[in-house]
Each structure stands twice: as structure tokens, then as C-alpha cells.
Amino acid sequence: xxxxxNILWQDELLxxxxxxxxxxxxxxxxxxxxxxxxxxxxxxxxxxxxFGSGLGTVPIALADYYKNISVLDSDSEKISxxxxxxxxxxxxxxxxxxxxxxKKLPFRSKSFDxxxxxxxxxxxxxxxxQNLTKHISNYVKDDGVLCMSxxxxxxxxxxxxFSSRLINNxxxxxNQCRSxxxxxxxELICILSPLPHFKGIPLFYVPIDNSDCLNYFxxxxxxxLLGISPxxxxxxxxxYFFTKIIIMVCKILPLGSIIKYFLPGYMIIAKKIKNDx
Amino acid sequence: MIPEIKNxxxxxxxxxxxxxxVPSDISFLGIPGAGEGGTVTFLLFIDSKNYPxxxxxxxxxxYFPNRAKTEAVIxxxxxxxxxxxxxxxxxxxxxxxxxxxILIQSILDGQAMTITIGKYNLPPSxxxxxxxxxxxxxxxxxxxxxxxxNLNENYFYSIINNAKRIFKFSEKEQFxxxxxxxxxxxxxSYGSVIEHGDFCRQNILLMDDINNPKINIIDWSDSKIxxxxxxxxxxxxxxxxxxxxxxxxxxxLIETFELTFFQSNPFSxxxxxxxxxxxxxxxxxxxxxxxxxxxxxxxQACYEYSKLKYASLQGTLPGFTxxxxxxxxxxxxxAIKRIPWYYFFQSLVKQYNKDFFFSKNKNA
Numbered sequence: 235x236x237x238x239x240n241i242l243w244q245d246e247l248l249x250x251x252x253x254x255x256x257x258x259x260x261x262x263x264x265x266x267x268x269x270x271x272x273x274x275x276x277x278x279x280x281x282x283x284x285f286g287s288g289l290g291t292v293p294i295a296l297a298d299y300y301k302n303i304s305v306l307d308s309d310s311e312k313i314s315x316x317x318x319x320x321x322x323x324x325x326x327x328x329x330x331x332x333x334x335x336x337k338k339l340p341f342r343s344k345s346f347d348x349x350x351x352x353x354x355x356x357x358x359x360x361x362x363x364q365n366l367t368k369h370i371s372n373y374v375k376d377d378g379v380l381c382m383s384x385x386x387x388x389x390x391x392x393x394x395x396f397s398s399r400l401i402n403n404x405x406x407x408x409n410q411c412r413s414x415x416x417x418x419x420x421e422l423i424c425i426l427s428p429l430p431h432f433k434g435i436p437l438f439y440v441p442i443d444n445s446d447c448l449n450y451f452x453x454x455x456x457x458x459l460l461g462i463s464p465x466x467x468x469x470x471x472x473x474y475f476f477t478k479i480i481i482m483v484c485k486i487l488p489l490g491s492i493i494k495y496f497l498p499g500y501m502i503i504a505k506k507i508k509n510d511x
Numbered sequence: 512m513i514p515e516i517k518n519x520x521x522x523x524x525x526x527x528x529x530x531x532x533v534p535s536d537i538s539f540l541g542i543p544g545a546g547e548g549g550t551v552t553f554l555l556f557i558d559s560k561n562y563p564x565x566x567x568x569x570x571x572x573x574y575f576p577n578r579a580k581t582e583a584v585i586x587x588x589x590x591x592x593x594x595x596x597x598x599x600x601x602x603x604x605x606x607x608x609x610x611x612x613i614l615i616q617s618i619l620d621g622q623a624m625t626i627t628i629g630k631y632n633l634p635p636s637x638x639x640x641x642x643x644x645x646x647x648x649x650x651x652x653x654x655x656x657x658x659x660x661n662l663n664e665n666y667f668y669s670i671i672n673n674a675k676r677i678f679k680f681s682e683k684e685q686f687x688x689x690x691x692x693x694x695x696x697x698x699x700s701y702g703s704v705i706e707h708g709d710f711c712r713q714n715i716l717l718m719d720d721i722n723n724p725k726i727n728i729i730d731w732s733d734s735k736i737x738x739x740x741x742x743x744x745x746x747x748x749x750x751x752x753x754x755x756x757x758x759x760x761x762x763x764l765i766e767t768f769e770l771t772f773f774q775s776n777p778f779s780x781x782x783x784x785x786x787x788x789x790x791x792x793x794x795x796x797x798x799x800x801x802x803x804x805x806x807x808x809x810x811q812a813c814y815e816y817s818k819l820k821y822a823s824l825q826g827t828l829p830g831f832t833x834x835x836x837x838x839x840x841x842x843x844x845x846a847i848k849r850i851p852w853y854y855f856f857q858s859l860v861k862q863y864n865k866d867f868f869f870s871k872n873k874n875a
Binding site for chain 1: 512515538544549554563608622754759831833
């Protein structure tokens with residue numbers, strides 16, 4: 235059975251992290267791995283719900299701001315990894331839940347200030363993006379924030395490297411975002427494209443709903459991406475190579491029509507509109 | 512934090528940016544930058560403008576609170592020097608948001624200084640010469656405009672003693688440290704200048720107008736009011752080729768350092784021309800140059816170590832250090848001591864002989 239490059243990479247990271255934990259060695263992350271957190275509000279930070287523990291980066295980064303964090307995952311290995319990682323963050327109040335589905339959860343609706351959907355999860359693969367959003371957005375308080383890390387439906391690289399199951403479950407079309415969020419009473423704060431890859435360590439967060447930002451990135455900033463250290467190039471060989479091609483192609487061809495095929499994923503941040511009823 | 516900053520800006524827009532009408536929307540393009548830099552920059556776009564209006568620099572944490580304060584003071588100071596002011600960001604606003612200090616700065620024009628590797632694994636001499644001349648002349652101007660005599664021998668002793676506490680030195684290196692101490696009187700006599708602290712290509716924006724080529728300098732997070740003269744030039748020359756090297760890890764760092772300073776090639780010729788030009792202007796004795804370089808490398812190494820030590824206590828490290836943990840099979844405690852500047856110091860001592868420095872400086 236063909237397993238995607240990206241999943242292999244995630245597995246390898248998980249194996250290494252777990253090995254370190256077994257030897258009681260503290261794991262270390264790149265300082266930049268959670269810089270998306272600056273895009274979230276840092277006031278009214280009481281409770282957060284995270285779908286998908288991943289390697290623990292998201293809940294641990296949120297623990298700097300949120301007093302109580304509930305984390306759900308269907309993988310017991312990832313849950314135990316997070317538990318052991320929180321040992322090194324004694325002030326973090328993180329509760330974990332092993333759940334295979336997001337459909338029936340032990341939480342009241344509108345009970346979290348932040349709900350974070352981490353693309354690195356394997357919940358309910360049969361759910362459409364609409365149904366998935368409907369389920370998770372239910373837990374967001376009025377004026378609370380929904381943050382979803384999703385793959386780009388059109389992304390060529392993900393179509394090559396991910397299995398079709400994951401493409402259907404955790405991906406979205408850019409033009410879908412706004413209407414989808416409006417449907418569930420959210421107003422968009424921003425849609426970011428973390429580059430070179432949303433699952434790696436982003437070197438840029440480009441607000442994709444603003445074409446001026448994207449053009450500026452390609453015209454002026456992209457050259458910085460090519461000037462990274464050889465160590466970083468080696469760590470992200472695949473993403474680096476692919477991003478280099480994106481930049482070259484986008485400089486030659488009209489941007490609007492093709493860019494959607496080259497962005498690996500999005501981070502969508504939206505605020506729930508207060509519902510007086 | 513961004514939603515709060517956005518609200519704050521919209522409410523206070525007329526006070527902060529009086530030249531522009533209040534925008535209907537604001538977007539923020541995030542640039543995490545190098546991990547060890549300790550800052551994240553957000554470029555701010557308003558309405559349908561196709562260039563950013565200004566940059567918001569967020570200091571990741573409050574462990575080095577003086578960094579933000581010093582940067583603000585230095586930018587204000589540079590703003591008052593007409594010949595320098597247009598080449599550095601203008602400080603628009605500073606504030607504290609939650610735990611994070613932020614500085615709002617103007618945007619400078621120009622493209623990042625890029626270079627490619629050509630024949631014999633070296634960059635094209637013509638471009639190198641052009642870059643080096645622009646940089647050296649600008650640094651000479653900065654030095655002349657900001658020179659003071661505020662450093663004393665104790666400052667240099669503290670660098671050396673701090674380095675001794677952190678790093679291990681061979682017998683030859685210890686002897687070299689004694690030589691530095693013996694020459695401190697001269698080193699102190701060269702005074703102090705405002706130092707950028709991270710004067711590498713990525714922070715230099717090139718405005719290549721044929722009639723009036725110039726450079727703009729961004730990211731003053733590591734700047735110092737009383738820096739050591741020639742420090743910025745040395746950082747620039749040492750790091751010029753570092754990111755283009757093919758070989759990774761410590762071996763790659765040392766190889767590039769030796770190619771830059773100690774091997775005979777067209778690139779190192781340009782390097783020494785730039786150094787000679789600088790020391791001539793500041794009347795630095797050629798016999799003091801190795802000790803000045805040594806103490807600058809140690810100062811950089813200690814500063815980097817303090818940042819890495821703090822980051823490691825928070826459970827995070829820059830990508831480069833993490834890659835060393837893997838490639839050199841280190842413990843994290845050892846890896847945070849594997850600082851490029853420490854290796855450059857070792858390499859300097861290894862290559863050090865007085866005749867070499869005199870021959871390289873015969874035209875000074």
C-alpha cells in the first residue's frame with residue numbers, strides 16, 4: 235500500500251519524539267513552529283478545544299494564553315506523547331480525551347473561547363467539510379474564535395502526496411471559506427497560507443484573501459525564501475523544491491488563475507457573531 | 512494578538528499614521544524570520560495598496576526586555592543623523608501588548624542583497640566588490656557619526672571571562688586570550704560606535720540605481736549603542752557566503768570561514784580590501800586586528816549562547832541548532848554551545864600568525 239510522503243514524515247517525527255520521551259529527554263521545537271498563535275486574539279482566553287493532538291505543538295503553544303485546554307485525538311500514542319510533553323510545561327492545564335469521532339462529545343455547545351481544528355488528525359473521514367465545520371463550530375462561544383488548519387483542495391502537491399481519503403476529509407476550496415463560515419454565523423478574521431508548507435515550519439504567513447499581500451510576497455519577499463541556510467534546505471528538501479517552482483511559475487504566468495493549485499494549505503481564523511436569540 | 516493590534520490601530524489611526532485616511536481593512540503578512548532573532552515581523556497592508564504601509568515587529572518574549580528598548584532608542588538616535596536617517600527604519604510607535612513588546616516601524620525600499628555562487632565555488636568578483644564598497648562606506652559613515660569613547664577595559668574583560676565560563680579553550684586559545692588582555696588598552700582606544708549587531712545580507716536592502724546605488728538597513732533588534740568598531744563589517748563579511756555553502760554542519764561553517772579570510776582567492780582579496788579600508792579610516796593598528804576580531808567573535812558567541820540557553824529552557828530552539836543536535840549527534844546542552852562564532856574564534860586562533868595579518872594589511 236502506498237503511503238504518502240507527508241504521512242511518512244509525520245510518522246518519523248512521532249517516532250523520534252516518542253523515543254526521546256521514552257529516554258526522558260526533553261524534546262525541543264523550532265522557535266518558529268507556532269508563530270500562527272500571534273494571529274489569534276490574546277484577550278478572553280479561558281478555554282480552548284483542540285481537535286487533533288498532532289505532535290503536541292498546538293496545545294502547548296496555546297497553553298501560553300489559555301487557562302484550560304481540552305485536546306481530542308483518536309490515536310492513543312499521540313495522546314500519551316502530549317501527556318509526556320506537558321510534563322515539561324508544568325503550568326499548562328491540558329486535559330486529553332481519546333475519541334474516535336467528533337459527533338458525540340462530552341462538552342456543552344458554546345463552551346469554548348477557541349476551537350482549533352488541527353489538520354493532523356484522523357477523525358470521521360467520511361464527514362464533508364460542511365458537516366465537520368457544523369460539528370466543531372457548535373462548541374465555539376459567541377464572540378469566540380474558530381481556527382481551522384486545512385489542506386487546499388486544489389493543491390497539486392497534496393494530490394500527489396496525500397491519500398484521497400485525506401484530501402476529501404480535511405481540504406477546502408478557497409472560494410468556499412467565506413460562505414461556509416457565514417453559514418455557521420462566523421465572520422472571517424483572515425485566511426492565511428503558511429509557506430512553504432502548513433505542516434512544516436512556516437517562514438511566511440501570507441493573508442491569501444488579500445491579493446496585494448500575495449503579489450508583494452512573490453515580487454519582493456520570495457527571494458528571502460531562497461536564501462535560507464543549507465541545514466533548513468536539507469530538512470525541507472521537498473517543500474523547498476516545490477516552493478521554488480511555485481515562485482518561478484507564478485512570476486511568469488498570470489497569478490490569479492494558477493495560484494490555487496500551488497498553495498498547500500490554509501489556516502482559517504474566524505469569529506463567531508453574537509447571537510442574541 | 513493581531514486582532515487586538517488591529518483594533519488598536521483602527522482606533523488610534525489618526526494619531527499613529529496621520530498621513531493616511533483610516534483604512535476599511537488591514538491585513539498582516541507574517542515573517543517569523545530566523546528563530547534566534549527572537550522577533551516576528553508583520554507587514555501591514557491597507558485597502559488596495561500593493562505595498563506594505565509599515566512593519567510591526569513583535570518581540571517573542573520579555574526575557575531580553577532591553578532589546579526592544581535599545582532598538583527604539585537607537586532608531587530615534589539614527590533618525591537625527593541626516594546622512595543615515597533615510598537608510599534605516601523610522602520608529603513610528605512602541606507599545607506592550609500582553610506579554611509582548613511591539614515596535615511599529617516604517618518600510619524601507621530595496622531588494623535583499625542576493626548573490627550566487629559561480630566559477631570555482633566563488634561569487635562573481637564584480638558584484639562582491641560592489642556590495643563590499645557600498646557596505647564598507649556606509650559603515651564608515653555610521654561609525655564616524657556615532658563614535659564615542661564609552662567602552663573601558665572592564666567591558667572587554669567581562670566578554671573574555673564570560674566566554675571562559677561557557678566555552679572550553681585549548682592551550683593555544685588561552686594564550687591568545689591573554690594576548691587580547693595584554694592589548695586591551697589599544698582596543699579601548701578605538702572607541703565605540705552604534706552597532707547593528709546582525710549585519711548580514713538578509714538585513715541589507717539594495718537600491719541599485721545606476722547613478723546613486725545605496726543600501727537600506729533593516730532589523731535593528733540586536734543593535735548596541737556602544738558597539739565595537741568593525742564588528743558589523745566583520746559580521747557582514749563572515750556571513751556573506753555562509754548560507755550559500757553546500758556542506759552542512761560545523762565542518763561547512765569552518766570551511767566557509769577559512770575560504771573567506773584565510774585562503775588565497777579573489778573573494779578573500781575583496782574581503783581584506785574592505786577590512787583595510789575600514790581600519791584605515793578608524794586608525795586601527797594592524798597589529799591589533801587579530802585581537803579585535805577575536806574579542807568580537809567571542810562577544811557574538813556569548814550573546815548567541817545566552818539567547819539559545821534561554822530558548823532551550825522554554826523547550827524551543829532555532830532550526831539550525833536542532834539540525835546540529837541531529838548531524839553532530841549532540842545533547843542539547845552541547846548543541847547550544849556549538850555556536851558558529853565560537854568556531855570562527857577557534858579557526859582565527861588556529862590560523863593566527865602575525866606575519867599573515869601583516870601581509871594582508873600591508874596596504875593599510
